[in-house]
Amino acid sequence: DIQLTQSPSFLSTSVGDRVTITCRASQGISSYLAWYQQKPGKAPKLLIYGASTLQSGVPSRFSGSGSGTEFTLTISSLQPEDFATYYCQQLNSYPLTFGGGTKVEIK
């Protein structure tokens, strides 16, 4: 099974900051990686797929990069509505797996 390791698991930061979250896969997954945002009590929301393609309607301050085993989600200037938990997911092979999550909180 492919393991995904997200770092950091917790991030305390401020509005306007640049945020970078890393997701490392235990083996190569090409670009079959997606990023999701989840707010408390809500279903996850797709942000990025194919490692770097922005889902329709998602603000351009979100971006993704990487391929193979190392991937990055970047928020260029954190907004109040971006405080949430972020998950990466590999869709290269079954079983599909998620990273452990990164909680982004207000400093």
Place this chain on the structure above:
Amino acid sequence: EVQLLESGGGLVQPGGSLRLSCAASGFTFSSNAMSWVRQAPGKGLEWVSAISGSGGSTYYADSVKGRFTISRDNSKNTLSLQLNSLRAEDTAVYYCVKFTAATGTRFFDYWGQGALVTVSS
């Protein structure tokens, strides 16, 4: 507008069974793979199962293999998950998810609101 509406959650004793359903609308159901994802209280996301558009291919996480069964009725635009031999660790919110799987790209683009399954005596 894509809508996914889960039903069937509730409280069940260990060893018991439950059937979750997901009513889908707003897209061509039979052309899309579907999936279930769960989230235990205070924990992260865990993929549970997936099924192809035709229903001919199914996939399971090791943690549920042999106990859960995914199925679909394309005539009724409905996805189901039969949960048997339930354990306390199956307690979670179960999400129905639309799975876009095209050449070169795959992602979970729409999620239902979730159905809570609680396994407890």
